Amino acid sequence: MNSIKNQEPTSETIRLEARFQNYVDGENKVEPKDWMPGAYRKTLIRQISQHAHSEVVGMLPEANWIGRAPSLRRKVALLAKVQDEAGHGLYLYSAAETLGVDRRELLEELLAGKAKYSSIFNYPTPSWADMGAIGWLVDGAAIANQVMLCRTSYGPYARAMVKICKEESFHQRQGYEIMLYLSKGTPAQKAMAQDALNRWWWPSLMMFGPNDAESPNSAQSMRWKIKRKSNDELRQEFIDKTVPQAEFLGLSIPDPELRWNEARGHYDFGPINWEEFKQVVAGNGPCNRERLEARRKADEEGRWVREAANAYAQKQAQRRAQTSEVA
């Protein structure tokens, strides 16, 4: 297939692409060895690897609080959540590898600062309430996106998403529970919860990506049924679901223009600061450098474990060989 990549599409390619579109339109799933357009494969590799990187980098803001969790109950929950995120990264790299890429190549791109991951993880977590806000809002936004992706046209990606969605539900509930305790606590605790909501609200809305009109790749992804809902649709869904949850907490969402629109049946909301989004995506967010440095350090410090595992595997193989010679 690579040989035709840089040439004019042949009539055979056009025929195959039309057949592929027809197949996808019929709500059929694409599996690894099926023929697929080169651009479909490329889009998926980019999207799934960015998603995997987001899970891996997403461990860092929360890992910051594992050692300082206020109780054992909170600590085991946070540990389990961060461990899940490592697992989700692995499911996703595994799905990406079915498309013919190597996991190490993808990781090298991340460590070199060439790969993107969700911009939300470049914000800092200075207070315990941030653990609540991340679980409630960031995982809430991620779930909205991931529930949609359970129906994505690429089989291995869809299957990974089903598994991830089942596990994420606990992430959001534990976050909301933290917010609930703080907002029903002392005035200082409630202020802490409100402060976290103030800082995480807008970055959470940015997680859905640019407005549909500004998102040229989206239309193609929708045609291929990689995406099933547009950025703006998902963002609106998330807002409509989250506003009543904030009201229950007695916290206020930091948007003076937020109000229920009876005619639309949705909440109206104020403009998003896309300049901030662009800056964070471009690497100029508050923690971009810190996150990559932490990943590089973890990769370097894990080297001896990988070496030891290799040495152990070799020794075991030698022993087995010797034993069979004796026998």
Added chain:
Amino acid sequence: MEAHNDNWKIWEVFIRSKNGLSHKHVGSLHAPDAEMAIKNARDVYTRRSEGISIWVVPSESITSSAPDEKDELFAPADDKVYRHPTFYDIPDEVGHI
């Protein structure tokens, strides 16, 4: 030997959720040998009691049928309706058969 785990084989993981059911494919992972593949699979794929038994198989050991030959391979079964019970006419009076 390069220390990175990209030299590690890819293993396909199959989990039996309970006795009485077959092992089912759940995904893949990297590991230097079978024993560590089982240990990794325990952590990656059974964090919530999803299984009571794990199989790991090197991906390279799996031979699969070619998707392009799907039609030739499976079409012969499509026109053999007489392999299905509904092909045979049995009067209602006979009852369930």
